[in-house]
Amino acid sequence: MDIRLKTLLDESKTIILDFDNTIAATEQFAWPAFNNVLKDFNVELKEEHIKRYIGNTDRVIFSMIEKDFDIxxxxxxxxxxxxxxxxxxxxxxxxxxxxxVYEILNEFKDRDIYILSSNTKKAIVEILKNWKLDTYFKEVYSMIDLKSTKEEFIKNSLLPDYFNTKSEDLIVFEDSAKTINMAKSYGAKTVFIKNEINKNDSCSCDYIIET
Incomplete structure:
Protein backbone atom coordinates (compact mmCIF):
# COMPACT_ATOMS: atom_id res chain seq x y z
CA MET A 1 0.00 0.00 0.00
CA ASP A 2 1.23 3.48 -0.88
CA ILE A 3 2.64 5.31 2.13
CA ARG A 4 0.40 8.36 1.59
CA LEU A 5 -2.76 6.24 1.60
CA LYS A 6 -1.56 4.27 4.62
CA THR A 7 -0.93 7.54 6.49
CA LEU A 8 -4.45 8.78 5.73
CA LEU A 9 -5.88 5.48 6.99
CA ASP A 10 -3.68 5.53 10.09
CA GLU A 11 -5.10 8.97 10.90
CA SER A 12 -8.71 7.76 10.53
CA LYS A 13 -10.93 5.92 12.99
CA THR A 14 -13.77 5.16 10.59
CA ILE A 15 -13.59 4.04 6.95
CA ILE A 16 -16.53 4.59 4.59
CA LEU A 17 -16.58 2.88 1.20
CA ASP A 18 -18.99 3.33 -1.66
CA PHE A 19 -19.85 0.03 -3.38
CA ASP A 20 -20.23 0.19 -7.17
CA ASN A 21 -16.91 0.97 -8.89
CA THR A 22 -15.31 1.68 -5.51
CA ILE A 23 -15.11 -1.76 -3.94
CA ALA A 24 -15.25 -3.50 -7.32
CA ALA A 25 -16.08 -2.72 -10.96
CA THR A 26 -19.74 -3.66 -10.51
CA GLU A 27 -21.14 -0.65 -12.37
CA GLN A 28 -20.65 -2.58 -15.61
CA PHE A 29 -23.52 -4.85 -14.55
CA ALA A 30 -25.87 -2.12 -13.31
CA TRP A 31 -26.84 -0.60 -16.64
CA PRO A 32 -27.30 -3.86 -18.56
CA ALA A 33 -29.67 -4.78 -15.72
CA PHE A 34 -31.67 -1.62 -16.39
CA ASN A 35 -31.69 -2.30 -20.13
CA ASN A 36 -32.79 -5.88 -19.49
CA VAL A 37 -35.99 -4.75 -17.77
CA LEU A 38 -36.54 -1.81 -20.12
CA LYS A 39 -36.90 -4.21 -23.05
CA ASP A 40 -40.56 -4.36 -22.03
CA PHE A 41 -40.82 -0.70 -23.12
CA ASN A 42 -38.55 -0.94 -26.19
CA VAL A 43 -36.16 1.42 -24.39
CA GLU A 44 -32.38 1.16 -24.34
CA LEU A 45 -30.23 3.48 -22.25
CA LYS A 46 -27.30 5.06 -24.07
CA GLU A 47 -24.13 6.55 -22.63
CA GLU A 48 -25.60 10.06 -22.52
CA HIS A 49 -28.45 8.81 -20.32
CA ILE A 50 -26.21 6.79 -18.03
CA LYS A 51 -23.92 9.76 -17.37
CA ARG A 52 -26.93 11.72 -16.11
CA TYR A 53 -28.40 8.88 -14.06
CA ILE A 54 -25.24 7.58 -12.41
CA GLY A 55 -25.00 8.01 -8.63
CA ASN A 56 -28.77 8.20 -8.07
CA THR A 57 -30.96 5.62 -6.37
CA ASP A 58 -33.13 3.29 -8.44
CA ARG A 59 -36.29 5.22 -7.60
CA VAL A 60 -34.78 8.45 -8.90
CA ILE A 61 -33.34 6.75 -11.99
CA PHE A 62 -36.64 5.09 -12.91
CA SER A 63 -38.37 8.45 -12.43
CA MET A 64 -35.86 10.11 -14.77
CA ILE A 65 -36.37 7.32 -17.32
CA GLU A 66 -40.14 7.83 -17.18
CA LYS A 67 -39.70 11.52 -17.99
CA ASP A 68 -37.04 11.01 -20.65
CA PHE A 69 -38.94 8.31 -22.54
CA ASP A 70 -42.54 9.27 -21.67
CA ILE A 71 -43.38 5.89 -20.15
CA VAL A 101 -9.95 -3.13 -0.71
CA TYR A 102 -8.37 -6.41 0.43
CA GLU A 103 -5.42 -4.43 1.82
CA ILE A 104 -7.72 -2.19 3.86
CA LEU A 105 -9.82 -5.08 5.16
CA ASN A 106 -6.74 -7.04 6.21
CA GLU A 107 -4.55 -4.22 7.56
CA PHE A 108 -7.20 -2.11 9.29
CA LYS A 109 -9.42 -4.68 10.98
CA ASP A 110 -9.40 -2.59 14.14
CA ARG A 111 -11.25 0.25 12.37
CA ASP A 112 -14.99 0.58 11.93
CA ILE A 113 -15.54 -0.07 8.22
CA TYR A 114 -18.87 0.80 6.59
CA ILE A 115 -20.45 0.82 3.16
CA LEU A 116 -22.51 3.85 2.11
CA SER A 117 -24.09 3.25 -1.29
CA SER A 118 -26.91 4.21 -3.65
CA ASN A 119 -27.28 0.49 -4.37
CA THR A 120 -29.63 -1.74 -2.38
CA LYS A 121 -28.51 -3.37 0.85
CA LYS A 122 -29.89 -6.71 -0.37
CA ALA A 123 -27.70 -6.66 -3.49
CA ILE A 124 -24.57 -5.53 -1.64
CA VAL A 125 -24.90 -8.11 1.14
CA GLU A 126 -25.53 -10.99 -1.29
CA ILE A 127 -22.49 -10.05 -3.37
CA LEU A 128 -20.29 -9.58 -0.29
CA LYS A 129 -21.34 -13.03 0.94
CA ASN A 130 -20.37 -14.49 -2.43
CA TRP A 131 -16.93 -12.89 -2.00
CA LYS A 132 -16.83 -14.05 1.67
CA LEU A 133 -16.36 -10.44 2.79
CA ASP A 134 -19.69 -9.75 4.51
CA THR A 135 -18.25 -10.06 8.04
CA TYR A 136 -15.67 -7.31 7.52
CA PHE A 137 -18.18 -4.46 7.52
CA LYS A 138 -19.86 -3.02 10.60
CA GLU A 139 -22.91 -1.94 8.58
CA VAL A 140 -24.15 -1.42 5.04
CA TYR A 141 -26.16 1.78 4.59
CA SER A 142 -28.27 2.11 1.46
CA MET A 143 -29.55 5.49 0.31
CA ILE A 144 -32.67 3.67 -0.85
CA ASP A 145 -33.44 2.57 2.71
CA LEU A 146 -32.48 5.98 4.12
CA LYS A 147 -34.63 7.74 1.47
CA SER A 148 -31.87 10.21 0.73
CA THR A 149 -28.98 11.00 -1.58
CA LYS A 150 -25.39 10.92 -0.37
CA GLU A 151 -25.08 14.66 -0.89
CA GLU A 152 -28.19 15.37 1.22
CA PHE A 153 -27.04 12.83 3.79
CA ILE A 154 -23.73 14.65 4.22
CA LYS A 155 -25.25 18.13 3.89
CA ASN A 156 -27.68 17.38 6.72
CA SER A 157 -24.71 16.39 8.93
CA LEU A 158 -25.91 12.81 9.38
CA LEU A 159 -22.42 11.29 9.24
CA PRO A 160 -21.80 11.52 13.02
CA ASP A 161 -25.24 10.01 13.74
CA TYR A 162 -24.66 6.93 11.60
CA PHE A 163 -20.91 6.47 12.01
CA ASN A 164 -20.47 7.63 15.61
CA THR A 165 -17.35 9.69 14.99
CA LYS A 166 -16.14 13.21 14.23
CA SER A 167 -15.82 14.29 10.60
CA GLU A 168 -12.04 14.67 10.88
CA ASP A 169 -11.78 11.01 11.92
CA LEU A 170 -13.58 9.80 8.77
CA ILE A 171 -12.05 8.71 5.49
CA VAL A 172 -14.41 8.37 2.52
CA PHE A 173 -13.68 6.29 -0.60
CA GLU A 174 -15.88 7.29 -3.55
CA ASP A 175 -16.03 7.36 -7.34
CA SER A 176 -18.42 10.33 -7.40
CA ALA A 177 -16.61 13.67 -7.59
CA LYS A 178 -19.73 15.42 -6.27
CA THR A 179 -19.83 13.25 -3.15
CA ILE A 180 -16.06 13.60 -2.66
CA ASN A 181 -16.34 17.39 -2.74
CA MET A 182 -19.24 17.33 -0.28
CA ALA A 183 -17.41 15.00 2.13
CA LYS A 184 -14.25 17.12 1.85
CA SER A 185 -16.16 20.31 2.65
CA TYR A 186 -17.61 18.54 5.68
CA GLY A 187 -14.08 17.90 6.97
CA ALA A 188 -13.58 14.23 6.12
CA LYS A 189 -10.50 12.82 4.43
CA THR A 190 -11.33 11.68 0.91
CA VAL A 191 -10.04 9.16 -1.64
CA PHE A 192 -11.29 9.47 -5.22
CA ILE A 193 -11.59 6.20 -7.16
CA LYS A 194 -10.88 7.13 -10.76
CA ASN A 195 -12.10 5.00 -13.67
CA GLU A 196 -13.06 5.28 -17.34
CA ILE A 197 -16.44 6.81 -16.51
CA ASN A 198 -15.22 9.61 -14.23
CA LYS A 199 -11.66 10.11 -15.50
CA ASN A 200 -12.41 13.67 -16.67
CA ASP A 201 -14.17 14.70 -13.45
CA SER A 202 -12.34 17.01 -11.08
CA CYS A 203 -12.64 17.05 -7.31
CA SER A 204 -10.87 18.16 -4.17
CA CYS A 205 -9.51 14.98 -2.61
CA ASP A 206 -6.62 13.81 -0.47
CA TYR A 207 -5.68 10.84 -2.63
CA ILE A 208 -6.56 9.26 -5.99
CA ILE A 209 -6.71 5.55 -6.80
CA GLU A 210 -6.88 4.68 -10.49
CA THR A 211 -8.70 1.44 -11.32
Whole structure:
Protein backbone atom coordinates (compact mmCIF):
# COMPACT_ATOMS: atom_id res chain seq x y z
CA MET A 1 0.00 0.00 0.00
CA ASP A 2 1.23 3.48 -0.88
CA ILE A 3 2.64 5.31 2.13
CA ARG A 4 0.40 8.36 1.59
CA LEU A 5 -2.76 6.24 1.60
CA LYS A 6 -1.56 4.27 4.62
CA THR A 7 -0.93 7.54 6.49
CA LEU A 8 -4.45 8.78 5.73
CA LEU A 9 -5.88 5.48 6.99
CA ASP A 10 -3.68 5.53 10.09
CA GLU A 11 -5.10 8.97 10.90
CA SER A 12 -8.71 7.76 10.53
CA LYS A 13 -10.93 5.92 12.99
CA THR A 14 -13.77 5.16 10.59
CA ILE A 15 -13.59 4.04 6.95
CA ILE A 16 -16.53 4.59 4.59
CA LEU A 17 -16.58 2.88 1.20
CA ASP A 18 -18.99 3.33 -1.66
CA PHE A 19 -19.85 0.03 -3.38
CA ASP A 20 -20.23 0.19 -7.17
CA ASN A 21 -16.91 0.97 -8.89
CA THR A 22 -15.31 1.68 -5.51
CA ILE A 23 -15.11 -1.76 -3.94
CA ALA A 24 -15.25 -3.50 -7.32
CA ALA A 25 -16.08 -2.72 -10.96
CA THR A 26 -19.74 -3.66 -10.51
CA GLU A 27 -21.14 -0.65 -12.37
CA GLN A 28 -20.65 -2.58 -15.61
CA PHE A 29 -23.52 -4.85 -14.55
CA ALA A 30 -25.87 -2.12 -13.31
CA TRP A 31 -26.84 -0.60 -16.64
CA PRO A 32 -27.30 -3.86 -18.56
CA ALA A 33 -29.67 -4.78 -15.72
CA PHE A 34 -31.67 -1.62 -16.39
CA ASN A 35 -31.69 -2.30 -20.13
CA ASN A 36 -32.79 -5.88 -19.49
CA VAL A 37 -35.99 -4.75 -17.77
CA LEU A 38 -36.54 -1.81 -20.12
CA LYS A 39 -36.90 -4.21 -23.05
CA ASP A 40 -40.56 -4.36 -22.03
CA PHE A 41 -40.82 -0.70 -23.12
CA ASN A 42 -38.55 -0.94 -26.19
CA VAL A 43 -36.16 1.42 -24.39
CA GLU A 44 -32.38 1.16 -24.34
CA LEU A 45 -30.23 3.48 -22.25
CA LYS A 46 -27.30 5.06 -24.07
CA GLU A 47 -24.13 6.55 -22.63
CA GLU A 48 -25.60 10.06 -22.52
CA HIS A 49 -28.45 8.81 -20.32
CA ILE A 50 -26.21 6.79 -18.03
CA LYS A 51 -23.92 9.76 -17.37
CA ARG A 52 -26.93 11.72 -16.11
CA TYR A 53 -28.40 8.88 -14.06
CA ILE A 54 -25.24 7.58 -12.41
CA GLY A 55 -25.00 8.01 -8.63
CA ASN A 56 -28.77 8.20 -8.07
CA THR A 57 -30.96 5.62 -6.37
CA ASP A 58 -33.13 3.29 -8.44
CA ARG A 59 -36.29 5.22 -7.60
CA VAL A 60 -34.78 8.45 -8.90
CA ILE A 61 -33.34 6.75 -11.99
CA PHE A 62 -36.64 5.09 -12.91
CA SER A 63 -38.37 8.45 -12.43
CA MET A 64 -35.86 10.11 -14.77
CA ILE A 65 -36.37 7.32 -17.32
CA GLU A 66 -40.14 7.83 -17.18
CA LYS A 67 -39.70 11.52 -17.99
CA ASP A 68 -37.04 11.01 -20.65
CA PHE A 69 -38.94 8.31 -22.54
CA ASP A 70 -42.54 9.27 -21.67
CA ILE A 71 -43.38 5.89 -20.15
CA UNK A 72 -44.96 4.70 -16.89
CA UNK A 73 -43.06 2.11 -14.86
CA UNK A 74 -44.37 -0.11 -12.06
CA UNK A 75 -41.45 0.67 -9.74
CA UNK A 76 -41.71 -2.24 -7.29
CA UNK A 77 -41.99 -4.86 -10.03
CA UNK A 78 -39.18 -3.54 -12.24
CA UNK A 79 -36.96 -2.60 -9.30
CA UNK A 80 -37.02 -6.18 -7.98
CA UNK A 81 -36.55 -7.59 -11.48
CA UNK A 82 -33.54 -5.33 -12.10
CA UNK A 83 -31.89 -6.14 -8.76
CA UNK A 84 -32.30 -9.88 -9.34
CA UNK A 85 -30.66 -9.64 -12.77
CA UNK A 86 -27.86 -7.44 -11.40
CA UNK A 87 -27.02 -9.78 -8.49
CA UNK A 88 -27.07 -12.86 -10.71
CA UNK A 89 -24.82 -11.15 -13.28
CA UNK A 90 -22.20 -10.10 -10.73
CA UNK A 91 -22.13 -13.50 -9.01
CA UNK A 92 -21.94 -15.36 -12.35
CA UNK A 93 -18.88 -13.34 -13.35
CA UNK A 94 -15.35 -13.81 -12.02
CA UNK A 95 -15.29 -10.23 -10.75
CA UNK A 96 -13.41 -9.60 -7.51
CA UNK A 97 -12.86 -6.47 -5.38
CA UNK A 98 -9.95 -4.16 -6.14
CA UNK A 99 -6.61 -5.00 -4.54
CA UNK A 100 -6.65 -1.94 -2.26
CA VAL A 101 -9.95 -3.13 -0.71
CA TYR A 102 -8.37 -6.41 0.43
CA GLU A 103 -5.42 -4.43 1.82
CA ILE A 104 -7.72 -2.19 3.86
CA LEU A 105 -9.82 -5.08 5.16
CA ASN A 106 -6.74 -7.04 6.21
CA GLU A 107 -4.55 -4.22 7.56
CA PHE A 108 -7.20 -2.11 9.29
CA LYS A 109 -9.42 -4.68 10.98
CA ASP A 110 -9.40 -2.59 14.14
CA ARG A 111 -11.25 0.25 12.37
CA ASP A 112 -14.99 0.58 11.93
CA ILE A 113 -15.54 -0.07 8.22
CA TYR A 114 -18.87 0.80 6.59
CA ILE A 115 -20.45 0.82 3.16
CA LEU A 116 -22.51 3.85 2.11
CA SER A 117 -24.09 3.25 -1.29
CA SER A 118 -26.91 4.21 -3.65
CA ASN A 119 -27.28 0.49 -4.37
CA THR A 120 -29.63 -1.74 -2.38
CA LYS A 121 -28.51 -3.37 0.85
CA LYS A 122 -29.89 -6.71 -0.37
CA ALA A 123 -27.70 -6.66 -3.49
CA ILE A 124 -24.57 -5.53 -1.64
CA VAL A 125 -24.90 -8.11 1.14
CA GLU A 126 -25.53 -10.99 -1.29
CA ILE A 127 -22.49 -10.05 -3.37
CA LEU A 128 -20.29 -9.58 -0.29
CA LYS A 129 -21.34 -13.03 0.94
CA ASN A 130 -20.37 -14.49 -2.43
CA TRP A 131 -16.93 -12.89 -2.00
CA LYS A 132 -16.83 -14.05 1.67
CA LEU A 133 -16.36 -10.44 2.79
CA ASP A 134 -19.69 -9.75 4.51
CA THR A 135 -18.25 -10.06 8.04
CA TYR A 136 -15.67 -7.31 7.52
CA PHE A 137 -18.18 -4.46 7.52
CA LYS A 138 -19.86 -3.02 10.60
CA GLU A 139 -22.91 -1.94 8.58
CA VAL A 140 -24.15 -1.42 5.04
CA TYR A 141 -26.16 1.78 4.59
CA SER A 142 -28.27 2.11 1.46
CA MET A 143 -29.55 5.49 0.31
CA ILE A 144 -32.67 3.67 -0.85
CA ASP A 145 -33.44 2.57 2.71
CA LEU A 146 -32.48 5.98 4.12
CA LYS A 147 -34.63 7.74 1.47
CA SER A 148 -31.87 10.21 0.73
CA THR A 149 -28.98 11.00 -1.58
CA LYS A 150 -25.39 10.92 -0.37
CA GLU A 151 -25.08 14.66 -0.89
CA GLU A 152 -28.19 15.37 1.22
CA PHE A 153 -27.04 12.83 3.79
CA ILE A 154 -23.73 14.65 4.22
CA LYS A 155 -25.25 18.13 3.89
CA ASN A 156 -27.68 17.38 6.72
CA SER A 157 -24.71 16.39 8.93
CA LEU A 158 -25.91 12.81 9.38
CA LEU A 159 -22.42 11.29 9.24
CA PRO A 160 -21.80 11.52 13.02
CA ASP A 161 -25.24 10.01 13.74
CA TYR A 162 -24.66 6.93 11.60
CA PHE A 163 -20.91 6.47 12.01
CA ASN A 164 -20.47 7.63 15.61
CA THR A 165 -17.35 9.69 14.99
CA LYS A 166 -16.14 13.21 14.23
CA SER A 167 -15.82 14.29 10.60
CA GLU A 168 -12.04 14.67 10.88
CA ASP A 169 -11.78 11.01 11.92
CA LEU A 170 -13.58 9.80 8.77
CA ILE A 171 -12.05 8.71 5.49
CA VAL A 172 -14.41 8.37 2.52
CA PHE A 173 -13.68 6.29 -0.60
CA GLU A 174 -15.88 7.29 -3.55
CA ASP A 175 -16.03 7.36 -7.34
CA SER A 176 -18.42 10.33 -7.40
CA ALA A 177 -16.61 13.67 -7.59
CA LYS A 178 -19.73 15.42 -6.27
CA THR A 179 -19.83 13.25 -3.15
CA ILE A 180 -16.06 13.60 -2.66
CA ASN A 181 -16.34 17.39 -2.74
CA MET A 182 -19.24 17.33 -0.28
CA ALA A 183 -17.41 15.00 2.13
CA LYS A 184 -14.25 17.12 1.85
CA SER A 185 -16.16 20.31 2.65
CA TYR A 186 -17.61 18.54 5.68
CA GLY A 187 -14.08 17.90 6.97
CA ALA A 188 -13.58 14.23 6.12
CA LYS A 189 -10.50 12.82 4.43
CA THR A 190 -11.33 11.68 0.91
CA VAL A 191 -10.04 9.16 -1.64
CA PHE A 192 -11.29 9.47 -5.22
CA ILE A 193 -11.59 6.20 -7.16
CA LYS A 194 -10.88 7.13 -10.76
CA ASN A 195 -12.10 5.00 -13.67
CA GLU A 196 -13.06 5.28 -17.34
CA ILE A 197 -16.44 6.81 -16.51
CA ASN A 198 -15.22 9.61 -14.23
CA LYS A 199 -11.66 10.11 -15.50
CA ASN A 200 -12.41 13.67 -16.67
CA ASP A 201 -14.17 14.70 -13.45
CA SER A 202 -12.34 17.01 -11.08
CA CYS A 203 -12.64 17.05 -7.31
CA SER A 204 -10.87 18.16 -4.17
CA CYS A 205 -9.51 14.98 -2.61
CA ASP A 206 -6.62 13.81 -0.47
CA TYR A 207 -5.68 10.84 -2.63
CA ILE A 208 -6.56 9.26 -5.99
CA ILE A 209 -6.71 5.55 -6.80
CA GLU A 210 -6.88 4.68 -10.49
CA THR A 211 -8.70 1.44 -11.32
Missing amino acids: TIDFDYYFNKRIKFYIESVIASDLKPFKY
